[in-house]
Amino acid sequence: MPSSATLFSRTARHFVSPNSSKAGPSSNSVILARTFASSTRRFEINKVLPSAAEAIKDMKSNSTLLCGGFGLCGVPDTLINQVEKTPSITGLTAVSNNAGVVGSGLGLLLASKQVKKMIASYVGENKVFESMYLSGEIELELTPQGTLAERCRAGGAGIPAFYTPAAFGTVVQTGELPLKHNADGTVAAYSNPRDVKIFNQKSYVMEEAIRGDYAFIKAYKADRLGNVQFRFAAQNFNGAMARNAATTIVEAEHIVEPGEIEPAAVHVPGIYVKRVIQSTSPKGIEKVVNAKPAGAAAAASALGSGDTASKRERIVRRAAKEFKNGMYANLGIGMPMLAPSFVDASVEVQLQSENGILGLGPYPQAGAEDPDLINAGKETVTLNPGASVFGSDESFGMIRSGRIDLTILGAMQVSATGDLANWMLPGKIKGFGGAMDLVSNPAQTKVVVTMEHTDKKGRPKILKQCEFPLTGRKCVSRIITELCVFDVDFLSGLTLIELADGVTVDEVRAKTEAPFKVADNIQPML
Missing domain, CATH: 3.40.1080.10 (Glutaconate Coenzyme A-transferase)
Structure with a gap:
């Protein structure tokens, strides 16, 4: 198939000037050709934006926000920090493996009261969140970690629900998890019981997919087309969430030219990504544990x-x-x-x-x-x-x-x-x-x-x-x-x-x- 430049060249060669009696190159066609050549880069796909503020400027309150990361690894802090600086964004449902820590990651948005509900698998490291949850200031939908990952993956794959063996016979399946407390600590609302079906003589629990309005993703590399590469364990939830949301925003440590990420090394193709910004946040380590003498x-x-x-x-x-x-x-x-x-x-x-x-x-x-x-x-x-x-x-x-x-x-x-x-x-x-x-x-x-x-x-x-x-x-x-x-x-x-x-x-x-x-x-x- 001919390229757009080739098609344009063919069109220019056959352009007929209103002042000309015959077909062929004219002053107008030459001008158009020169304009096309000088402005080709204006029409290229370029998802890179200059700042986090620009990337979230149209973000709406009461949205579902997917945040990649595991502990402090692979957390999109630059984007999270920008939301904290934008107090008009409130009422968020935040989906993440964990609730961040005090003073970092989603912990910032919890402290600023911009999150009304958390969907997570583990929140044990955040005492601020625990206090808010038990006093009724925030809702919590606890989800087994693998189920959470699959709910995010399924949402991005157009699958509305699935059956999993995890959590059968537990409070997840029976609907006995407190979702929200009253101010006095009593339970205001419980989770919904799950449908159970038997396949091959084994019981499975039905879980519904999660669909995000926005996804904040931390990448090692990204190009202007939106292709993404992760580094080591920083992939965690980032890949599944990047494929999920209506608007996926990637903050990358390195923004590179197309082709600098080997095709086989692209973890998330650009079709899933709407915006890319430069990450400006240092990476943290939650628990430094060093080797001791072997044996x-x-x-x-x-x-x-x-x-x-x-x-x-x-x-x-x-x-x-x-x-x-x-x-x-x-x-x-x-x-x-x-x-x-x-x-x-x-x-x-x-x-x-x-x-x-x-x-x-x-x-x-x-x-x-x-x-x-x-x-x-x-x-x-x-x-x-x-x-x-x-x-x-x-x-x-x-x-x-x-x-x-x-x-x-x-x-x-x-x-x-x-x-x-x-x-x-x-x-x-x-x-x-x-x-x-x-x-x-x-x-x-x-x-x-x-x-x-x-x-x-x-x-x-x-x-x-x-x-x-x-x-x-x-x-x-x-x-x-x-x-x-x-x-x-x-x-x-x-x-x-x-x-x-x-x-x-x-x-x-x-x-x-x-x-x-x-x-x-x-x-x-x-």
């Missing part, structure tokens, strides 16, 4: 000192035996993250982090921290050779489909038939994070819980039925404590299979509310 001894020292540290080291050492060569594993925050340090060198396991990393490496050396490389706990990390990075929507697709062989999580309570409660304590507002997704496919992903046998008051944490809100039903297949190891059958209950040195069956019974059987060939817990 099990160093990992043990990270657990602290005294009796508590001794208990935890016993748990972590035993958890390390769950790893088998070639496994893909996802580890929760805290003790589970230390388990790989105790794994034999002959066992190679690839660690997955739900914010978008496969091939997670150790913590970085001091001074080598990278704000675009964090794990699901928002801690600084590195990548092992052969690692890959991707968006949160793809990460949770791996998880829900059972590609992860093993997940090791902490817990507040576990029931006799493998129900798990690990996301909320009474009076505390944290959020689900990715746990509901991680335990949603126990038939293919082995779920192991590591926890101390009793709470700080000496009360059992292994119960007939969980008292706290559930993360998942019939999902835990093994429990490892400082006293013992239980295998869990979702129908028949617990079987004691290992005992720690010096621990008796009677001691375990005294500290376990749930009934259990004792294996015929009970083994020492090593």
